[in-house]
Amino acid sequence: MLDEKPFDKNANNAATSPAYLSVWNIEAYYGESYIVQDVSFNVHEGEILALLGRNGAGKTTTLRTIARMDSPELRFGEVWLDHQPLHTMASHAAAQNGIALVPEDRRIIPGLTVEENLKLAQIAPPIGWSLERIYSLFPRLGERKNQDGVTLSGGEQQMLAIARALARDIKVLLLDEPYEGLAPVIVQEIAKTLNIIRDQGITTIIVEQNAVAALKLADRAVILDTGRVVYDDSAQKVLDDEKLRAEYLAI
Numbered sequence: 001m002l003d004e005k006p007f008d009k010n011a012n013n014a015a016t017s018p019a020y021l022s023v024w025n026i027e028a029y030y031g032e033s034y035i036v037q038d039v040s041f042n043v044h045e046g047e048i049l050a051l052l053g054r055n056g057a058g059k060t061t062t063l064r065t066i067a068r069m070d071s072p073e074l075r076f077g078e079v080w081l082d083h084q085p086l087h088t089m090a091s092h093a094a095a096q097n098g099i100a101l102v103p104e105d106r107r108i109i110p111g112l113t114v115e116e117n118l119k120l121a122q123i124a125p126p127i128g129w130s131l132e133r134i135y136s137l138f139p140r141l142g143e144r145k146n147q148d149g150v151t152l153s154g155g156e157q158q159m160l161a162i163a164r165a166l167a168r169d170i171k172v173l174l175l176d177e178p179y180e181g182l183a184p185v186i187v188q189e190i191a192k193t194l195n196i197i198r199d200q201g202i203t204t205i206i207v208e209q210n211a212v213a214a215l216k217l218a219d220r221a222v223i224l225d226t227g228r229v230v231y232d233d234s235a236q237k238v239l240d241d242e243k244l245r246a247e248y249l250a251i
């Protein structure tokens with residue numbers, strides 16, 4: 001389905017690309033396991049991109065590579081965000097430059113209230129949204145600000161994990177399976193919030209097993225199959241293409 005690569009491998013480099021976030025020919029490994037195999041895509045500022053594919057396709061590994069986590073190891077390729085070379089950075093520097101990864105397990109800190117979880121995110125610059133602004137987007141968190149974070153419902157914990165990312169000054173939100181284990185009504189509530197976050201200018205990549213929900217939210221989709229890009233185009237086209245959905249998403 002991918003007619004042409006977003007980048008010419010022989011071009012100078014991605015620094016000159018007009019894209020906001022450019023993932024350019026990345027190759028990432030866990031030990032000697034070659035997982036992300038020459039993956040390239042662009043994300044435009046303020047866009048929501050759904051990164052989809054079957055189990056084990058390499059979606060989480062791609063997110064972790066962009067966020068510059070210690071593992072996987074990026075052995076080839078470049079990642080540029082707003083003209084900054086993330087591929088040269090460690091995870092803390094990538095975070096300072098505006099990348100926020102919300103992992104699948106949400107990582108709410110035990111023993112801290114909702115508000116303490118948020119305040120901890122703001123302990124050092126760059127500080128993002130104020131608590132007031134966060135609570136106006138997530139009224140449920142405001143109502144529960146003194147509750148122990150780990151006692152929140154699954155949906156509320158997901159909201160807290162996203163809110164904690166916004167508490168820092170971020171450019172790109174990387175969401176790994178935000179809808180996992182949540183009831184459809186909560187999925188809808190979170191999707192509404194993600195739309196508002198997009199309207200505030202934040203760029204999002206969402207990895208999600210609930211592909212239909214992610215496609216309804218997203219502007220564009222990239223589909224991975226065994227570590228390679230097999231589709232890079234509009235999200236709506238995937239929803240409309242039964243054959244494509246069956247082949248790469250099994251839906």
Ligand SMILES: Nc1ncnc2c1ncn2[C@@H]1O[C@H](COP(=O)(O)OP(=O)(O)OP(=O)(O)O)[C@@H](O)[C@H]1O
Nearest residue numbers: 030033035053054055056057058059060061062209
């Ligand atoms: N820490 C690790 N060490 C070794 N191999 C790993 C590690 N994490 C993931 N893998 C392997 O990398 C491949 C891609 O995994 P990844 O989690 O990126 O896929 P995914 O598309 O996110 O899948 P899922 O939808 O099931 O979460 C899989 O074969 C997986 O077994």
